[in-house]
Each structure stands twice: as structure tokens, then as C-alpha cells.
Amino acid sequence: MKIVVADDSRAMRMIVVRTLRQAGLGGHEILEAEDGREALDLVGRHVPDLILSDWNMPGLSGIQLLSTLRARGDGTPFCFVTSEGSEDMREQAAAAGALGLIAKPFTAEVFLDLLSPVMT
Amino acid sequence: MSVPDDLEDERVGLETLLADVLRATFGAEPVVLPLGLPALDLTVAVGADDAATNGPDAAAAAPPAFGLLAISDEPSGLLGVQVRLPGRLAHALAVRMFASDAPTADDLLDAVGELTNILGGNVKALLFTRSAPARLSLPSATLGRPGGAPAARHAAPASRNGALVTAGGGSTPTTICALVLGDVAELTLIPHVQGGDVVWPPLLGSAALEGQP
Numbered sequence: 001m002k003i004v005v006a007d008d009s010r011a012m013r014m015i016v017v018r019t020l021r022q023a024g025l026g027g028h029e030i031l032e033a034e035d036g037r038e039a040l041d042l043v044g045r046h047v048p049d050l051i052l053s054d055w056n057m058p059g060l061s062g063i064q065l066l067s068t069l070r071a072r073g074d075g076t077p078f079c080f081v082t083s084e085g086s087e088d089m090r091e092q093a094a095a096a097g098a099l100g101l102i103a104k105p106f107t108a109e110v111f112l113d114l115l116s117p118v119m120t
Numbered sequence: 121m122s123v124p125d126d127l128e129d130e131r132v133g134l135e136t137l138l139a140d141v142l143r144a145t146f147g148a149e150p151v152v153l154p155l156g157l158p159a160l161d162l163t164v165a166v167g168a169d170d171a172a173t174n175g176p177d178a179a180a181a182a183p184p185a186f187g188l189l190a191i192s193d194e195p196s197g198l199l200g201v202q203v204r205l206p207g208r209l210a211h212a213l214a215v216r217m218f219a220s221d222a223p224t225a226d227d228l229l230d231a232v233g234e235l236t237n238i239l240g241g242n243v244k245a246l247l248f249t250r251s252a253p254a255r256l257s258l259p260s261a262t263l264g265r266p267g268g269a270p271a272a273r274h275a276a277p278a279s280r281n282g283a284l285v286t287a288g289g290g291s292t293p294t295t296i297c298a299l300v301l302g303d304v305a306e307l308t309l310i311p312h313v314q315g316g317d318v319v320w321p322p323l324l325g326s327a328a329l330e331g332q333p
Contacts, residue, residue, distance in 0.1 A: 008258070009234040011217035011227070018219070056237070056256055056321040063324050083241025084256060086248075103245075104238045105144030 001049035001119065002029045006039035006065065007081070008057045012104070016052055016081055023108040025119050036060030040068060048076060050118060055082035055089070063096060070097045077118045081106070127294040127309050130247060131155070134296050137242050138307045142300045145235055147216060150300040182207025182263075185228055187236025189259040190318045191244050199247070200313035201240045202306075205232060209303040210263075225263060233261035239307055258319045 003020075007013045013032050020026050031046055033039035037060040039053060051069075055062040066078050077099050082089070085103025093101045100114045127134070135152045142150040187203035205213065214223035214231040223231070236259040248254035291311035297304050 009230055009237070011214070011230045011234050014218060056258060058258060058319065058321060061321045061324070064322060067324060083238045084244055085241070086245040089245075104241065105141055107144075 006033040007054040023111040036065035051078045150298040153297040185210035185232040189240045190257045193254040200310035202308040204306040206303045229261040233259040
């Protein structure tokens with residue numbers, strides 16, 4: 001499957017990909033985006049099966065990316081990977097149509113629990 | 121909760137937060153240092169040979185790295201979040217995050233910026249749980265000179281996002297220190313800072329979507 005990983009930190013994009021592998025969810029085609037706008041472009045061109053996105057990004061934030069996709073009728077499974085894990089943020093994520101929110105720092109177990117239903 | 125004037129009441133929670141984030145990001149057990157312990161002296165006492173990750177000599181001599189961001193809770197103001205890592209610790213962080221033995225200066229800035237982002241997000245969740253409008257800025261990171269003034273750090277040419285946070289208003293900063301991999305990491309919260317050139321992510325519904333197909 002194709003997975004878009006959007007984060008303005010290159011280190012974090014690498015960590016997300018590494019954690020997928022550690023969770024036994026590796027071996028997929030990864031498309032990296034530096035912000036929401038680039039992710040939106042990748043989604044339009046590659047039709048991914050899953051989007052893992054940071055929330056706070058310059059240009060187009062993660063929540064703007066998700067809202068734009070859903071407004072277009074794009075229901076690609078979408079999960080936030082963000083440093084903010086408050087209940088407020090989780091409620092906003094769910095209301096906007098996200099599969100869930102993984103708070104940094106995270107473990108491979110959290111990835112497995114949340115993502116395995118849409119990756120296996 | 122709005123930006124507090126005195127964060128000492130939150131010290132225990134902040135110590136736990138710093139230890140949890142350092143444990144996860146460095147893969148090593150941190151030790152939170154007692155309030156008032158001179159961090160510099162302790163770093164020297166531990167010594168370079170005891171560090172779990174001995175980087176190249178250049179890493180030990182490298183200048184400290186600083187991360188900065190702000191949490192906005194209008195109208196009460198901004199809470200500044202500053203992270204300071206000795207050069208060797210910043211190098212160890214980049215080595216771990218990038219899985220590379222020879223991280224570049226850009227890698228160090230990215231790694232320190234991301235650590236700052238993680239700490240800032242967790243600080244926001246800890247202190248602003250009943251304040252939905254609170255916002256987290258994008259992080260910035262600089263490589264400063266040992267003993268340099270704050271202005272010199274901010275003026276460092278290699279920075280990520282170019283954000284600035286300058287203290288003002290006379291509020292007392294709260295600093296939490298933790299020993300990890302033989303060096304001391306510092307987390308400082310500064311109430312009522314001035315925003316300067318802090319970079320904020322766009323708000324939902326802002327003009328950022330204009331021009332999108």
C-alpha cells in the first residue's frame with residue numbers, strides 16, 4: 001500500500017517510517033511531504049491508502065489538510081502524529097474525520113494498535 | 121488555564137514530562153536534577169568518558185543547541201518554551217533520530233527543533249488542558265556559542281523557521297534540568313514573553329487554502 005507521511009521535520013518523518021517497520025507494518029511505499037500543501041499534492045497524484053500527518057505545519061496544517069480532503073469526498077484513512085495529545089485535540093481530530101491521533105513521543109505498540117486495522 | 125505568572129507549582133509535573141520525553145527520544149534513562157544544582161558543574165563531574173554515546177571529538181566541543189517555541193493563550197499572552205542541549209547531547213539526539221553517525225548541522229537543528237516541538241506540545245497538554253484556544257507555534261532551533269547572550273543565539277545564521285522569542289515583563293522563568301547520556305538537558309518556561317518573529321501554523325479556515333484546486 002501507499003502511505004503519505006507529512007511532517008515539517010525530516011527527522012520525524014524518518015522516525016515515523018522506522019516505527020512503522022518496528023511495529024511490523026513496514027514494507028509499504030512511503031511518500032514524504034514537508035507540509036500539508038505538499039501532502040495534498042501527493043494525495044492527488046498518487047492516491048495513497050493511508051495518510052500519517054503532523055498537526056502543526058507551515059503553509060497548510062494537518063487539520064486543514066484533513067478538512068480539505070474530506071470536503072472533496074476523499075475518505076483516505078488519516079491519522080495524526082503530533083506533539084499535542086490533549087483531549088481537545090483528539091476530539092477535533094475525530095470530528096474532522098481522522099482515524100486517530102498518535103501523540104509524540106510514541107511507541108511501536110501505539111502504531112500497531114491504531115494502524116493495524118487499516119494496514120492488514 | 122491562562123499563562124501563569126509562576127510555574128513553580130507545576131514543577132513536579134514538568135519534571136515528569138521532561139524525563140518522559142528525554143527517555144523516549146534518547147532511549148536512555150534521565151535523572152532529573154534537584155532545583156538549584158549547578159548544571160555546568162555536574163556535567164563536568166560526569167565527564168565525557170562516561171557518556172553512553174561518545175560522538176566524535178568535534179561533537180564534544182560543539183556549541184550548545186537551543187530550541188524555542190511559544191504557546192499562545194490570548195489574551196493573556198505567550199508562554200515561551202526554551203530547550204538547551206550541550207553540543208554533544210544535540211549530536212547524540214541527531215545520531216539517534218536520523219540513524220546516522222555523522223549528522224550535519226541541519227540535522228542537529230531539525231532534531232533539536234523536533235525535540236522542542238515534542239516538549240512544547242506536552243507542556244501545552246499539561247498546562248492548558250481547559251483552554252482549547254491555546255496554540256503552539258512552530259519550533260525554531262539555533263546553534264549558539266557557549267556562554268553567548270540570548271541575542272547572539274537568536275542571531276545565529278543557521279536556524280529553522282527563524283522564530284524569535286524574547287523575554288519581557290519581568291516574569292520569573294522556571295528551568296527543569298535532567299541528566300541524560302552524561303550531559304544536562306534544560307527545559308525553561310518563560311511566562312509572558314513577546315512573540316517577535318515566532319512562526320505560527322495556519323488556523324483552520326484561514327486563507328491558507330486559497331488557490332487550492
